[in-house]
Amino acid sequence: MAKVLVSDSIDPVGVEILSQVAQVDVKTGLSAEEIIQIIPEYDALMLRSSTRVTKEIVEAGSKLQIIGRAGVGVDNIDVPAATRQGIIVVNSPEGNTIAAAEHALAMMLSLSRHIPDANQSVKANKWERNRFIGTEVYKKNLGVVGLGKIGSHVAAVARSLGMKILAYDPFISKERADQLGCTLVDLELLFAESDFITLHVPKTPETQHLIGRETLPKMKPTVRIINCSRGGIIDELALIEALESGRIAGAALDVFEQEPLGESRLRELSNVILTPHLGASTTEAQVNVAIDVAEQIRDVLLGLPARSAVNIPGLTPDVMEKLRPYLQLAETMGNLVSQLAGGRCDSLNVRLQGELATKDSQPLVIAAIKGLLSQALRERVNYVNAAIEAKERGIRVIETRDASTRDYSGSIHLEANGSMGTHSVTGALLSNGEIRITDLDEFPINVPPSNHMLFTLHQDMPGIIGKIGALLGSFNVNIASMQVGRKIIRGDAVMALSLDDPLPEGLLSEITKVPGIRDAYTVKL
Numbered sequence: 327m328a329k330v331l332v333s334d335s336i337d338p339v340g341v342e343i344l345s346q347v348a349q350v351d352v353k354t355g356l357s358a359e360e361i362i363q364i365i366p367e368y369d370a371l372m373l374r375s376s377t378r379v380t381k382e383i384v385e386a387g388s389k390l391q392i393i394g395r396a397g398v399g400v401d402n403i404d405v406p407a408a409t410r411q412g413i414i415v416v417n418s419p420e421g422n423t424i425a426a427a428e429h430a431l432a433m434m435l436s437l438s439r440h441i442p443d444a445n446q447s448v449k450a451n452k453w454e455r456n457r458f459i460g461t462e463v464y465k466k467n468l469g470v471v472g473l474g475k476i477g478s479h480v481a482a483v484a485r486s487l488g489m490k491i492l493a494y495d496p497f498i499s500k501e502r503a504d505q506l507g508c509t510l511v512d513l514e515l516l517f518a519e520s521d522f523i524t525l526h527v528p529k530t531p532e533t534q535h536l537i538g539r540e541t542l543p544k545m546k547p548t549v550r551i552i553n554c555s556r557g558g559i560i561d562e563l564a565l566i567e568a569l570e571s572g573r574i575a576g577a578a579l580d581v582f583e584q585e586p587l588g589e590s591r592l593r594e595l596s597n598v599i600l601t602p603h604l605g606a607s608t609t610e611a612q613v614n615v616a617i618d619v620a621e622q623i624r625d626v627l628l629g630l631p632a633r634s635a636v637n638i639p640g641l642t643p644d645v646m647e648k649l650r651p652y653l654q655l656a657e658t659m660g661n662l663v664s665q666l667a668g669g670r671c672d673s674l675n676v677r678l679q680g681e682l683a684t685k686d687s688q689p690l691v692i693a694a695i696k697g698l699l700s701q702a703l704r705e706r707v708n709y710v711n712a713a714i715e716a717k718e719r720g721i722r723v724i725e726t727r728d729a730s731t732r733d734y735s736g737s738i739h740l741e742a743n744g745s746m747g748t749h750s751v752t753g754a755l756l757s758n759g760e761i762r763i764t765d766l767d768e769f770p771i772n773v774p775p776s777n778h779m780l781f782t783l784h785q786d787m788p789g790i791i792g793k794i795g796a797l798l799g800s801f802n803v804n805i806a807s808m809q810v811g812r813k814i815i816r817g818d819a820v821m822a823l824s825l826d827d828p829l830p831e832g833l834l835s836e837i838t839k840v841p842g843i844r845d846a847y848t849v850k851l
C-alpha cells in the first residue's frame with residue numbers, strides 16, 4: 327500500500343480521502359533532518375506553509391510521486407528540484423481565495439478603525455474614545471498589487487465600500503482590469519496615490535522587497551500597507567524604520583520574512599497589526615484545500631492526472647480524456663524515431679497536424695519527448711521532467727502546428743536528428759483507436775507498431791521482399807505484418823516489418839548484405 331506523509335496540520339477530511347488509497351502518517355513539526363530520514367518510505371507528501379521542502383528533502387524522497395500543497399503559494403517547495411526528480415507538485419489554487427481576501431479586508435478595516443488596540447483598551451477597563459479616532463475607507467484609493475484571484479476579490483469588495491481601486495499587475499490586460507472596475511496603473515503611480523496598499527502577488531525574485539527602502543519614500547505619509555501575501559515581499563527592516571519615523575501611517579502584516587516571527591521591533595509598534603499567517607485559516611478554506619489536494623494525491627497514486635499541477639502542462643482530466651490515445655501515439659513515435667536516429671539526438675521537430683494543431687495539445691509534445699528519452703532514461707523520465715531532461719541534454723525541441731488534414735483527422739509528425747542522421751515518422755489513430763505509422767522518412771506506409779520491428783531502406787526491385795522474408799524465416803523469426811512504401815516505381819523504397827520475435831544477433835548485418843538493401847534498422851518498442 328502507498329504511504330503518504332502529512333507534515334502540517336490539515337483538515338481531517340483530507341486524511342480521510344488519502345486513507346482510501348494509502349497509509350497516512352500525520353507528523354507535524356518535524357525538522358528538515360527528521361523529514362530527510364523518513365521521506366524515502368513515502369510515495370506522497372502533503373503540507374501547508376510550515377514545512378520547507380528543500381532540495382535535500384526532494385532528493386531523499388526516492389519514492390515520491392507527488393508533493394501536495396494544501397494552499398496556494400508553493401514558494402516553500404523547491405519546485406525545480408522536484409521537477410528534475412520527476413515529482414508532480416500540486417496546489418489548491420482557489421480553495422482559500424475568499425479566506426485570504428477577507429483577511430486582507432479585515433486587516434484594512436482594523437487598521438483604519440484601530441479595532442485591535444481599542445479592544446485591548448476596553449478589556450483593560452478603559453474607555454478611551456478620543457484615542458481611537460479612525461479614518462474612513464470610503465472614497466479612498468486602494469492600491470492592489472497583484473490582481474489575481476485574491477486581489478480581484480479584495481478589489482470587488484473594496485469597490486462596494488466606495489473605494490477607488492488602483493491596480494498594478496503586468497500580466498493582466500486593461501480589459502480585465504476594466505471589467506473588475508479597477509484602474510490599471512504603474513507601480514510608481516500606485517505608490518504615490520494610494521491611501522491603502524494591499525499585496526496579493528506570489529513570492530518570486532521579482533516581488534522580493536517590492537516594498538523597501540527605495541519605494542517607501544514614494545508613498546503618502548498617511549498610507550497604510552497590508553500584506554497577506556508573503557513575507558519578504560516587504561523589506562521588514564525598511565518598513566519598521568518607516569513606521570518608527572512616522573514616514574508611513576501603519577501596516578497590517580499576516581506574513582513575515584521569518585515564520586514563526588522571532589524577536590522583532592514590529593511587536594512594539596502601536597501602528598502595526600500582526601496576525602500569525604491566518605489568511606487561509608477559516609473552516610471553509612481548510613476543508614476546501616484539504617479536499618482539493620488530497621483528491622489530487624489520491625488520483626496520482628491511482629495513476630490518474632492531477633488537475634492543478636504546477637509543474638506539468640495542462641494535464642487536466644478533460645484534456646487528458648481527449649488526448650489520452652494520442653499521448654500513447656506521441657510517446658511510441660518518440661521512442662521509434664529516437665531509435666531510427668540512433669540515440670544522442672540533438673533536435674526533435676514535433677508537428678501536430680489536423681485536429682491536434684491546437685494549444686491544448688501541448689502535452690503531446692511532452693509525450694513525444696518522453697518517448698524520445700525513454701531509451702536513455704527508462705522509467706526515470708516522465709511527463710514532469712521530460713522537457714527539462716531534454717533541455718539539459720541539449721536537445722532542441724521545435725514545435726509546429728498545421729491545421730490542414732490529410733488522410734486522418736489528426737496526426738503527429740516527428741523528425742529527429744541523431745548519430746545515425748535525420749529520420750522522420752508520422753503516426754495517426756484509426757477510428758478504433760489503434761496506432762498506425764503512416765509515413766517513414768517521407769515514404770508512405772501503414773503499419774501498426776509492435777514490440778520488435780525491422781525497417782529497411784532499399785531499391786524497389788523484384789525479389790527483394792522475398793529475400794528478406796526468406797532470411798528472417800531461416801532464423802525462425804515470424805513476421806506479423808509487412809508493408810512497403812515507395813514514391814516512384816523502382817526508385818528508393820522502405821520496408822516496415824512487425825516481428826513476433828526479436829532479431830537474433832548477427833541477422834541485421836546479413837540483411838544489410840542483401841543486394842539492393844541500403845540500410846536496415848531494428849527497433850524495440
Ligand SMILES: NC(=O)C1=CN([C@@H]2O[C@H](COP(=O)(O)OP(=O)(O)OC[C@H]3O[C@@H](n4cnc5c(N)ncnc54)[C@H](O)[C@@H]3O)[C@@H](O)[C@H]2O)C=CC1
Pocket residue numbers: 397398399419422423426471472473474475476477494495496497498526527528529530532533554555556580581603604605606607
Ligand atoms: N496569507 C495567506 O494565508 C495566504 C497567502 N496567499 C498568497 O497570496 C498570493 C496570491 O494568491 P492568488 O491571488 O490566489 O494568486 P494568483 O496567481 O491568482 O494571483 C497572483 C497575481 O499576481 C500577479 N503577479 C505576478 N508577479 C507579479 C509582479 N511581479 N508584479 C505584480 N503582479 C504580479 C499575477 O499576474 C497574478 O495576477 C499567493 O501567491 C500566496 O503567496 C494565498 C493564500 C493565503
Ligand SMILES: O=C(O)C(=O)COP(=O)(O)O
Pocket residue numbers: 374375376396397398399400422603604605606607
Ligand atoms: O495558501 C497559501 O499560500 C497560504 O499562505 C496559506 O498558508 P497555510 O496553508 O495556512 O499555512
